Amino acid sequence: xxxxxxxxxxxxxxxxxxxxxxxxxxxxxxxxxxxxxxxxxxxxxxxxxxxxxxxxxxxxxxxxxxxxxx
Numbered sequence: 212x213x214x215x216x217x218x219x220x221x222x223x224x225x226x227x228x229x230x231x232x233x234x235x236x237x238x239x240x241x242x243x244x245x246x247x248x249x250x251x252x253x254x255x256x257x258x259x260x261x262x263x264x265x266x267x268x269x270x271x272x273x274x275x276x277x278x279x280x281x
Contacts, residue, residue: 217278
């Protein structure tokens with residue numbers, strides 16, 4: 212989710228994985244710089260879920276979660 216609680220959608224799984232990895236690297240660097248504590252730096256809450264994007268811009272997943280078009 213972005214800062215406004217909207218899901219982030221990537222074209223490929225690899226693109227999503229790289230975004231999460233980049234975020235993890237940033238958090239670890241913040242720990243190394245003394246800007247974040249260790250437990251917070253290593254706790255990653257992001258995950259990847261395959262979705263369907265519909266013509267109206269809405270998004271659904273196989274669990275039945277639905278997000279209206281943006």
